[in-house]
Amino acid sequence: DTEVTQTPKHLVMGMTNKKSLKCEQHMGHRAMYWYKQKAKKPPELMFVYSYEKLSINESVPSRFSPECPNSSLLNLHLHALQPEDSALYLCASSREWTGTGELFFGEGSRLTVL
Amino acid sequence: GENVEQHPSTLSVQEGDSAVIKCTYSDSASNYFPWYKQELGKGPQLIIDIRSNVGEKKDQRIAVTLNKTAKHFSLHITETQPEDSAVYFCAAHKSTGRRALTFGSGTRLQVQP
Numbered sequence: 585d586t587e588v589t590q591t592p593k594h595l596v597m598g599m600t601n602k603k604s605l606k607c608e609q610h611m612g613h614r615a616m617y618w619y620k621q622k623a624k625k626p627p628e629l630m631f632v633y634s635y636e637k638l639s640i641n642e643s644v645p646s647r648f649s650p651e652c653p654n655s656s657l658l659n660l661h662l663h664a665l666q667p668e669d670s671a672l673y674l675c676a677s678s679r680e681w682t683g684t685g686e687l688f689f690g691e692g693s694r695l696t697v698l
Numbered sequence: 699g700e701n702v703e704q705h706p707s708t709l710s711v712q713e714g715d716s717a718v719i720k721c722t723y724s725d726s727a728s729n730y731f732p733w734y735k736q737e738l739g740k741g742p743q744l745i746i747d748i749r750s751n752v753g754e755k756k757d758q759r760i761a762v763t764l765n766k767t768a769k770h771f772s773l774h775i776t777e778t779q780p781e782d783s784a785v786y787f788c789a790a791h792k793s794t795g796r797r798a799l800t801f802g803s804g805t806r807l808q809v810q811p
Contacts (some may be wrong), residue, residue: 588741626787626801627742640798668741683797684749686729689741 590675591692598698605693607658607675613688616658617672618650621692627630627674633658635683653668665697700725702790704802711778711809714727719805721788722770731764731771731790732799745786746773750793778809 586635588609595605607616619627632640633652641650647669649661656673672692678685700722711717723731729750734742748755748771750764755762759778766769775782787805790800 607781624804626804629798640796676741681797683791683799686732686744687734687742687746687799689743691739691741 588675588677588688588690590673590693592693593691594694596696596698597662597665599667601665602663603662604662604694605618605660605673605675607660608656608691609677609688610656611677611679611688613677614655615678615685616652617676617678617687618643618658619658619676619689621672621674627689630658630689639681640692664697665695667697668695670695699759699796700728700790700792700800702802702807703802704788706745706805707803708806708808710808710810711790713778713780715778716778717775717778717809718786719758719773719786719807720770721772721790722768723790723800724769725767725790725792726769727792727794728769728790729793731762732789732791732803733760733762733773734787734789735784736787736804740788775807780809780811783807783809 591606618630621627630644631650636652651659674692675690676687702720735745736742760764761774785804788802
């Protein structure tokens with residue numbers, strides 16, 4: 585199984601809502617990532633978890649709150665988002681957090697903030 | 699920090715022709731250069747990568763070349779097929795400091811049947 589599964593595929597939320605994005609992998613990977621991708625742009629790194637510990641936070645606003653409950657799961661909790669946060673949110677995993685290993689991406693969760 | 703520039707932003711070729719996408723990087727400490735392909739509605743997928751101790755790598759119809767002196771690397775796709783149509787991102791990783799990739803801005807490749 586070489587899949588990273590993300591749910592939901594689409595999410596529409598108001599600025600006062602609280603929602604969560606979920607990501608799951610069963611490849612035994614010990615590094616997991618959240619990326620944000622705007623249309624016609626490359627993915628931008630948001631967070632890196634290594635062995636379930638937050639290792640990188642790219643100065644992401646606190647309205648995005650990551651969580652890694654176990655080595656297979658990664659969540660992104662969303663609260664009080666702004667319309668400019670509308671984007672494709674990609675989860676990825678890799679065997680270890682080295683920067684030089686293959687990243688396995690999910691298909692993404694497309695978020696629209698009204 | 700590292701800066702990666704990618705050209706062209708769009709590329710249209712006829713089926714069967716070759717396609718070349720070029721990237722330059724700024725930091726000579728960079729040592730790993732992957733290429734990701736992103737099809738419509740999907741996440742990026744690694745198609746080939748090269749490390750700084752190698753000048754060229756091939757995998758069937760795709761190849762990557764690296765010129766460390768000039769700090770640029772290129773993706774070559776031969777005998778293009780319609781299923782090669784996608785957005786391609788180059789990336790670079792620096793051997794020191796932050797363990798994260800810096801992506802190029804992407805190239806939208808359209809292969810006309």
